[in-house]
Amino acid sequence: MSAINWLLVWEATLTLAVILSTAVTLLIFTLPTSYSHFHPHEQRETDFTEADKTTSPEASGYAYFRTHSHHGVLKQDASVQVVVLGDIGRSPRMQNHALSIATHGGHVDLIGYTDSEIHPALRAHRSITIIPIPSFPLPPPTNTLTFLLLAPLKLAWQLQSLYHALGYLTAPTKWLLVQNPPSIPLLLVAQTIAFVRNTRLVIDWHNLGFSLLALRLGTHHPLVTLASWHEGRCARAATAHFAVTDAMCRVLASRWNIKAVALHDRPAAHFQPLTKEQRLAFLRTRPELQSGRDFDLETRSWRLLVSPTSWTEDEDFALLLDALSLYATARRTDPVLPELRAVITGKGPLQAHYKTLIATMTANGELHGITITTAWLSTTDYAALLASADLGISLHTSSSGVDLPMKVVDMFGAGLPVAGWSRFEAWPELVTEGVNGRGFGSAGELAGILQGLFGREGGELEGLRAGAVEEGGRRWGGEWGAVAGELFRLRG
Template sequence: MAFPWLLLWEVSLTVAVTASTLVTIIILTLPSAFSHFKPHEVTEADFTDDDTEDAERSGFAYYQQHENEAGTLEIDATVQVVVLGDIGRSPRMQYHALSIANNGGKVDLIGYVDPSVDINPDVKAHRLINIVPIPVFPFQATSRLSFLFLAPLKVAFQFQALYHALGYRTKACKWMLVQNPPSIPTLMVAQLICFLRNTKLVIDWHNFGYSILALRLGPEHLLVRISRWYEGYFAKSATAHFAVTNAMCRVLKEKWNIDALPLHDRPANHLRPLTENERIAFLKTRPELEGQPFNLDDRSWRLIVSSTSWTPDEDFSILLDALVRYATIRKREKSLPRIWAVITGKGPLQAYYKSKIQQYVQEGNLNDTIISTAWLSTTDYARLLGSADLGISLHTSSSGVDLPMKVVDMFGTGLPVAGWGQFEAWSELVKEGENGRGFGSGDELCGILQQLFGQEDGGRQLSRLRDGALRESERRWEDEWGPVAGQLFQLRNDER
């Protein structure tokens, strides 16, 4: 009978010694703390000759306007902008970084850096933004079993990588702005570093981490329930919160008694409407149209664009089903234009759907239809949206209260949208019949394509939606950010 007690003692002793060692290491290597009496200093030496030539973009113009007699720009508003994901695929966090820097704050932008994914060139050019890459966990789960095995190892790897980046590779900052999700281990590390470094934590809620995990494991799985508790527990003590929708603010209040400020996504300045000549000029550069009998002037075809991360919360089969049905109907109704569909983005399900598309093509189910996938630069992506006739959003929302930023991008170029509209927050962004249309199935999407592209009143309907999208394009990120985040960070600069 002594054996179980002996084993329990040895395990307990091992855990105690390990915990004590970790606490000792943390205490002996505590990171520096932020001091309100030591502002960050920027001098002319921090700018290159190229920076001085492109003064607005690099921040040199701001430096010249605000330097003191000693030639130093003193910055008290320093911010760590943190995303435990790829920076290039996190446009909202890049917009945050640019807005902070453009209004006189110093930014450390911390996240993954994928060489194949473009970071916004304005972010890379700005000298008040320091990009701090963190290493990526080297293994990928290929099944539910491997996910459960690798998940703890991934969390441990991310914990140390993020802790090291926030605590030792960057100076102590006044604020830390963290994207959520992912929640694990981001919120725990952020809270620990903010406690040790005298930093104020702000959480930017894009969605709920536990609801995304539920897509893989199911809503009642033990890990999902733990994730829900963890997310609420480590979020409550943050200094402030932003949320992408009013509906998310309401849920945060009801679920965890968290008061969040609504900060809706708005398009950045590089997303703008194009003239007809600019649209045609761009489309003539696309290799997908080589050899195709498309008349770019009379638009005997229609271009639809969908941006996707190829993940389970975007059911791409809905668009495929709609295009197959549309192609079948067009065999009878020749007045319907042909369709060219471009799907941009990268993700885990891309190979599966590309093989499915190829199967439909071989079976003759997509006659007179071009479906192409692409990964574009920031500039070309904006031009593609500005050249399209209709944007498609397949985002289904794991929580029901987030919104797809791709729709905001589309509106920024004056592009009307058809999207999956069967969730609560959809109406906060898309006004039915004014700037877009919602659908709940492939059949409904096919019907929308027929209505908007058909000769009977289709042109007038599409034109009305485009007018609404153009009105929406006038509402820009900086207009939304200044009164909310700018005021919180005490950065809004009305002189500029």
């Protein structure tokens, strides 16, 4: 290489170094208060409205304030940034974390997308501040090529929006609790903020991020290998780890030498069984079910299935359609089998594809006697729908084999038995076969379960419902207090 070329390389490198050092200096010194260390949050009488004090003292946190404050001031030593790189409204576990921290006397900055309804209890509580971050403005990719092309743009968008929210829009906190996955770029940003602010980073493991990426790119793709390295490298910097299953704790220990504590999902308080009258009243309000039939749950001639889904690659919705098609075929020779109504709840990238497939199968007569509708429900209506159904269907296949679908926990809270994909390691931690649910590994097995539960005998379904009610009696509050409450020193 000529001397002139070397000189150009040197000048370019020097210029880049000056720009980067200047940017870092400005970042550190322009907002010094944003990067100071944690100081306990103080809550005062003036933070509450008259309505908070008179009509909703429990929901607003005023009842706790009145009991624990001194001279009109409550020092909240446990302040936590709860971060979801996703839609807060579709992250029930992190919403539960935030509400539990607040109701036990802590202060919460809840950070994430606000594309759907957030539980009203979170908005009502004066110890919870919701900090929205903007969603990536482009539509989700439809194939691998567009995914790879859009990935750098989405990464840059998420980096700046996360860093701005965690470092500029919120004051320093004692704890930073993040949901994983997604791992990229959340863990890197969280690790940086925690280091600069001397904040204690806690990772709540819902799954393994690289295993979800492998669903799209394949297990041996270089980006999957890089993602696995990044996930383990960043995660080891955390102070503590929660995981949704014992199996995941074992995998984290063996793969990355990470010591995690199991914090199992349990149903929140708003998931409750309903009486016959309550179910009847709710079902009469649902447009998905209106057809002039008698809605009495004891005598109606059809059965109601509910399948919550995120319409993503880790849920094989085609399996359910194949099973329903097999059930429809069986009904032609067994008139005792009832008609089925299936309500599919949720939003996601594959919804349009499967709605087209449902329409095609219906037009071809493959789903005779079966009606499938989709719905996006409020938190209250979703809980009521689960409590009013005959059987819940979980299609979660688990990319890692060690996570669990929270939708099943919600079903148990509502007293709804479940049939779910069971071919992964952690399934027995949640469902006891033949007691509160049934597992399947193929469309044929699911069709057989539906025929057995809704056919001539009918007694097994009631037994499963009783088991679901019993399992649903184990609630989030007790599980959270013994694990997360101890870590955050929140027991009152």
